[in-house]
Amino acid sequence: MNDPFRNQVPGLESPAARLAGVTPSDTADLAFPTRAIAVGTEGFVQLITIAGDTGRVFVLPGAPFPIRARRILSTGTSATDIVALA
Numbered sequence: 001m002n003d004p005f006r007n008q009v010p011g012l013e014s015p016a017a018r019l020a021g022v023t024p025s026d027t028a029d030l031a032f033p034t035r036a037i038a039v040g041t042e043g044f045v046q047l048i049t050i051a052g053d054t055g056r057v058f059v060l061p062g063a064p065f066p067i068r069a070r071r072i073l074s075t076g077t078s079a080t081d082i083v084a085l086a
Contacts, residue, residue: 016064016085024074025060032086036064037072040081046073 004071016035024046033050039059046056048071059065059079072082 012066018084018086020084022072022084024072024077026073026075028056028070029071030084032084034067034069034084034086036085037069038064038067038083038085039079041079043079044077045079046076047071048073049058 002075006007008014010031012035018032020031022030022037032051037045037059039045039061044056044059045065046054048054048068050068050070054073056076057065057067061081064085069084072084
């Protein structure tokens with residue numbers, strides 16, 4: 001594929017280049033740190049940020065929620081169909 005942006009340095013405001021479905025886990029980090037998360041059904045997402053903070057955010061489907069997360073916890077997460085974007 002000819003990517004006209006391949007020589008550009010991506011910033012946090014750039015569109016995501018990676019995505020992966022998330023299975024929330026209380027013990028395992030994500031395959032990569034996120035730039036944002038998206039959900040299929042609204043609800044809370046309990047997570048650990050890349051800085052090590054633990055918190056819970058309410059996320060709605062339809063728009064990515066910008067957050068740099070390293071782990072999505074199963075305990076405290078009620079949203080489903082979570083996708084990690086980076």
